[in-house]
Amino acid sequence: MSYSFWIILTGALVASSCALLGCFLVLRKMSMIGDAISHAVLPGIVIAFLISGSRSSLPMLIGAALVGVFTTFLIEFISKKAKMQNDAAIGLVFTFLFAVGIIMLTLFADKMDLDADCVLHGEILFIPLDILTTGTFVDIVPRKIWILFIVFIIVIIALRIGYKGFLITTFDPSYAVSVGISAVLWHYVLMTLVSLVTVVSFESVGAILVVAFLVVPAASAYLLTDNLVRMLLIAVGVGVLSSILGYFLAKWLDSSIPGSMTATLGILFLISFLLAPKYGLLPRKLLRKKA
Amino acid sequence: MIVQVENPVLEVHDLTVSYDKNPVLWNVDFSIPKGKLVGIIGPNGAGKSTMLKSVMGLVDKQSGYVKVFNKDLDEVREQISYVPQRESVDWDFPASVLDVVLMGRYGRRGLFKRITKEDKAIAMASLEKVNMQDYAKRQIAQLSGGQQQRVFIARSLAQQANLYLMDEPFAGVDASAESSILNLLQEMRAEEKTIMVVHHDLQSAYEYFDWVILLNMRLVASGPKEEVFTPELLQETYGGKLTLLDSLSNFIRQKEFPIKG
Numbered sequence: 001m002s003y004s005f006w007i008i009l010t011g012a013l014v015a016s017s018c019a020l021l022g023c024f025l026v027l028r029k030m031s032m033i034g035d036a037i038s039h040a041v042l043p044g045i046v047i048a049f050l051i052s053g054s055r056s057s058l059p060m061l062i063g064a065a066l067v068g069v070f071t072t073f074l075i076e077f078i079s080k081k082a083k084m085q086n087d088a089a090i091g092l093v094f095t096f097l098f099a100v101g102i103i104m105l106t107l108f109a110d111k112m113d114l115d116a117d118c119v120l121h122g123e124i125l126f127i128p129l130d131i132l133t134t135g136t137f138v139d140i141v142p143r144k145i146w147i148l149f150i151v152f153i154i155v156i157i158a159l160r161i162g163y164k165g166f167l168i169t170t171f172d173p174s175y176a177v178s179v180g181i182s183a184v185l186w187h188y189v190l191m192t193l194v195s196l197v198t199v200v201s202f203e204s205v206g207a208i209l210v211v212a213f214l215v216v217p218a219a220s221a222y223l224l225t226d227n228l229v230r231m232l233l234i235a236v237g238v239g240v241l242s243s244i245l246g247y248f249l250a251k252w253l254d255s256s257i258p259g260s261m262t263a264t265l266g267i268l269f270l271i272s273f274l275l276a277p278k279y280g281l282l283p284r285k286l287l288r289k290k291a
Numbered sequence: 292m293i294v295q296v297e298n299p300v301l302e303v304h305d306l307t308v309s310y311d312k313n314p315v316l317w318n319v320d321f322s323i324p325k326g327k328l329v330g331i332i333g334p335n336g337a338g339k340s341t342m343l344k345s346v347m348g349l350v351d352k353q354s355g356y357v358k359v360f361n362k363d364l365d366e367v368r369e370q371i372s373y374v375p376q377r378e379s380v381d382w383d384f385p386a387s388v389l390d391v392v393l394m395g396r397y398g399r400r401g402l403f404k405r406i407t408k409e410d411k412a413i414a415m416a417s418l419e420k421v422n423m424q425d426y427a428k429r430q431i432a433q434l435s436g437g438q439q440q441r442v443f444i445a446r447s448l449a450q451q452a453n454l455y456l457m458d459e460p461f462a463g464v465d466a467s468a469e470s471s472i473l474n475l476l477q478e479m480r481a482e483e484k485t486i487m488v489v490h491h492d493l494q495s496a497y498e499y500f501d502w503v504i505l506l507n508m509r510l511v512a513s514g515p516k517e518e519v520f521t522p523e524l525l526q527e528t529y530g531g532k533l534t535l536l537d538s539l540s541n542f543i544r545q546k547e548f549p550i551k552g
Binding site: 027029083161162164165167168170171172174175176177178179180181222225226227228230231 | 311344347348349365368372373375379380381384385386387390391394395397398402403430432446450
């Protein structure tokens with residue numbers, strides 16, 4: 001398999017997992033929680049790295065995902081107890097945890113092959129080079145892609161099984177509680193999934209651009225359909241398309257790959273914002289003229 | 292003036308609820324008989340919605356308890372259905388009318404079992420009861436206020452409960468939707484269902500309900516409307532709210548010289 005193919009596949013897997021969960025974040029009006037989690041997991045990643053000594057091990061994933069869930073818990077706790085706006089609490093918690101992560105990163109810099117640059121911007125270029133050595137067919141596929149693929153499957157299974165739970169607690173949490181469905185439980189299930197996806201994605205695209213993958217495909221899909229299942233599928237489509245087009249844009253410009261993928265996402269959003277059949281700017285203007 | 296009943300459908304005992312140490316409900320104690328259309332009346336901020344929410348366990352109780360059919364809520368959850376305020380959800384959500392009404396089946400069916408043909412039939416029958424069957428495939432963003440309210444009521448009907456708690460079902464709907472919702476509530480009462488409705492319009496309250504709860508943080512009165520609707524009790528409920536005094540005296544005048552029977 002070619003080098004380009006693995007890079008595009010990495011982008012597509014990151015984009016797909018993020019796009020699926022992003023739809024629920026956007027509909028719950030909590031897109032910035034994705035931003036918070038993607039930054040706040042850094043201390044978790046560093047601690048787990050120090051303990052396990054590797055970047056893609058299971059304890060690291062679990063450790064970082066737990067920190068992500070803890071972040072959302074902390075945000076809610078502070079906004080409730082200090083009677084603070086939710087967005088102020090988000091800004092407070094995630095910058096603090098991220099700063100702690102950066103300090104730890106520089107303190108233990110000599111003990112690990114992880115640096116601030118990788119955390120912020122990702123190292124998608126190195127992903128095809130990291131191959132497992134088991135002597136079986138597993139070695140054909142780069143290690144990181146296995147992990148991204150497994151997490152993608154986990155996301156799909158969770159959404160498939162929990163679809164109704166996510167749907168009802170997103171649309172009308174009070175009603176969900178009134179029929180005996182715990183809105184809090186489903187909130188934390190979603191937050192755990194977002195943390196997991198963020199942690200496995202940050203290494204490829206960086207902590208900043210993960211947010212774009214969480215929010216932009218979902219926001220574009222939101223403009224293109226009135227049906228939740230279709231919204232999920234379109235969001236994945238937008239994510240995959242952006243990683244293909246973004247890769248070639250980066251090649252053409254000889255520039256950053258994750259940066260180009262994210263810029264492509266922005267362009268795709270702009271297109272749906274302008275041209276979406278029902279909710280786009282131009283079709284609505286035309287309709288108004290006709291009417 | 293609090294009339295307690297034998298074998299109540301709903302019993303609220305010494306209920307106190309506060310938000311951030313500010314009491315919203317204070318020592319509320321009443322019981323509701325079966326098969327009545329019950330109105331909860333009181334000024335803005337009287338804790339009407341909070342009372343429904345605390346019955347459903349949506350807000351924490353400081354003290355007191357609630358019994359439904361003489362049992363704890365969790366034992367009889369299937370018997371009781373809650374209709375939140377229409378404004379509490381985002382109607383731009385990507386869902387169809389049928390998707391929303393089917394949520395009424397989630398509690399009974401459980402989240403992890405498939406929606407069956409029977410569930411769909413019940414959802415469609417519920418939509419027919421509110422006369423919205425032609426809108427099943429319609430996206431919810433395209434509905435008018437009255438239609439949204441009827442979809443919420445259909446979702447609640449799909450639960451096939453015996454006690455219904457509705458938060459402001461008549462708010463922001465036009466006159467024809469109001470009368471069709473009222474008809475539906477009366478049909479439900481004829482089937483021995485009990486319906487408790489938060490209502491803010493004093494003028495129509497006397498006409499709509501059989502049993503009235505007057506609330507202003509404390510319980511002012513609970514009983515048959517003929518006994519509760521006295522100038523003294525209404526003044527006690529709305530007292531001090533100068534803007535309301537006009538419509539209040541209006542109402543009392545109307546009651547003294549009734550236009551309708």
